[in-house]
Amino acid sequence: MAPIGRLVPGADRILLTDFQRYRAKMSTMTKQEIAEANRRRYEGLRAAGQGTAPKALPAATVLDGARIMPDAVIESETVPPGWYHTVRLRRGEALRIVDASGRSSVSMIGWCEMDMSERLNCADTAKIQWSAALSKGRVILTDMGRVFLSLIEDTSGAHDLLMGGSTPASVLAAHGEPSRNTHDNFLAAASKLGLGLRDIPPCVTFFAPVSLDAEGRFGWNGARKKAGDFVDLRAEMDLVLVLSNCAHPLDPARPAANGPVTVVRHRAPRPAADDPCRTMSPEIARAFEFTDRLHA
């Protein structure tokens, strides 16, 4: 479907009819009835979002699984500990991030190339999927209700959406001296794109097993990290990513023990009709519908 405004004839009329039907229904209901109907819908979505949807998620990728065919590789880069890497992906390409040593964490931010004010959004990613736990079959959303990246392969399932990366103050406190850190990496990488501090959203950190207890206190579950862990992120729009290979602030290794990480840009297989990411939930199906409109 085309985006609203640049229309397939009739697409707006269908939406308006839908809207008018909704308004007409609402106008015959009392305020109390509307509130009750909205609560029923919410509880129904919650039951599905925290019941059937997560149960249907695919199992984690095995460490020696999902080999990339050599002719699918577009480019490859090794990012040393403490450093960052900027990569552009076209829609349909994927990025594999490999933590060969099992000691690294990789923080990531990113923007939609067509409109850099649209960016990865951790809050909507958690809220819309009813979960702060990313794993194979989940997606990362933008702030505009569209799908940014799909986790098409993931050996780990231990990633952080809540706490973010290291900063000048956090590394000084942890190591007793200034060192490279994710905040400065993001700022340098954003600046090279003509962006700045205003454009750095909260980040996702891969291979960062942050745990949460019943009181909400953060912890580090290091046993969930494995040498060779990797994720494959399929781009659902043309986008720009920045990856920072710095120890997560909760990683107890002092000094930081992270090793190099490998990032491989490759051509992902075309999503099948039953693609686990595209069919994860009614919410995510809608997010894909809105994303596909950009590319129709």
Add this chain to the structure above:
Amino acid sequence: MPEQKVLAPDPADAVHSHDVPAERPWSRLLKRGQTLRIVDIEGQQAVDALLYCAENPAERYSAQDTLRVQGSAYVGLGTRLISNKGRVMARITADSCGRHDTSAGCCSCESNAVRFGAATRYQHACRENFLLELSRYGLGKRDIVANLNFFMNVPIDPSGDFTVVDGISAPGNHVDVTAEMDVIFVLSNCPQINNPCNGFNPTPVRVHVWDLPAAVRVRCGPTSG
């Protein structure tokens, strides 16, 4: 901990008081040392908030830095609100509610359409409020970061389950935020009707600004240490 008594400041001493109607935004320059009180007049009303350093608005509230420094996932009494440059912008100096969120972001027409169906795209949302209010300061969409959600209850289960549930704030509950630098403080009285953050019924909230920290505390009873 010694028992503490909170001396309620008098609204008559406030330098600014305002009732923010349901679904509307509010903003004000909060000078260093001033305290903003937000009162949830009818209870169960989420109030979304953003803070910007008045001197350089590129420095702004950072949810992830706030949680990292605190070491835990919820906002409450004593929470230091940290900027994206690692500085303390403000502190929660009083809280009769006990639970506030900073991980769930704000509602938008776009995310509503994804979460609740295409028809809800045409409902007012916090992001609309933020855009219009921020425009008064020359700020825009790039400047909307992960916000605070006062009076919003979003438990995060150890399994990762992330749920907006019924608010625990009772009618009249309040939270006080004392500025540690001059900040532009922007609120959106949340218009969401599709989840329990406003009890499915958005209501007005009241704000007061005092020149001195409102939570003037005196020790009474036994003290320790």
